[in-house]
Amino acid sequence: MRIRIQEHKTKEKTIVILYHLSLSADETYEWARRPNNVWPCSQLSGHRLWVAVDQSGLHDMTIDGKYGVDIDSNELCACVADHLPDDCKNLWPCWNG
Numbered sequence: 001m002r003i004r005i006q007e008h009k010t011k012e013k014t015i016v017i018l019y020h021l022s023l024s025a026d027e028t029y030e031w032a033r034r035p036n037n038v039w040p041c042s043q044l045s046g047h048r049l050w051v052a053v054d055q056s057g058l059h060d061m062t063i064d065g066k067y068g069v070d071i072d073s074n075e076l077c078a079c080v081a082d083h084l085p086d087d088c089k090n091l092w093p094c095w096n097g
Contacts, residue, residue, distance in 0.1 A: 016055055018091045021080060023049040025064075031079055043071050044079055051080060053091060 023031075025046050032042035039045070044063070052060040061076075063069040081092050 017059060018053050018055065019084075019088060021049075021051050021053075021083060023079070023083060027083075028079065031082060039075060039078070042075060044075055049076075049079065051076075 025048050028042075028044045028049055029046045032039040032045035048062075048064050050062045050065075051058060061067075061069075061071075063071060077092075081089065084092055
């Protein structure tokens with residue numbers, strides 16, 4: 001798992017990317033099969049996940065390096081929230097714990 005913070009500038013405005021999160025296929029597989037916390041019928045399990053989050057929420061995402069992949073939002077939110085360090089959880093808009 002890798003988390004990186006960066007700033008990205010476009011012609012229209014500056015977008016501050018709060019973080020990038022990269023998970024390997026093994027990490028998503030293990031996440032979906034945690035003891036006493038299994039995610040049945042996981043769409044992420046065994047797939048690489050990359051997300052970029054800005055101050056408005058999810059800015060960009062790929063699954064196995066592909067854009068535009070349809071994925072269950074509840075599973076995506078849970079997986080990202082579970083992999084963020086405690087001091088970054090407030091940066092994930094769907095996390096409320």
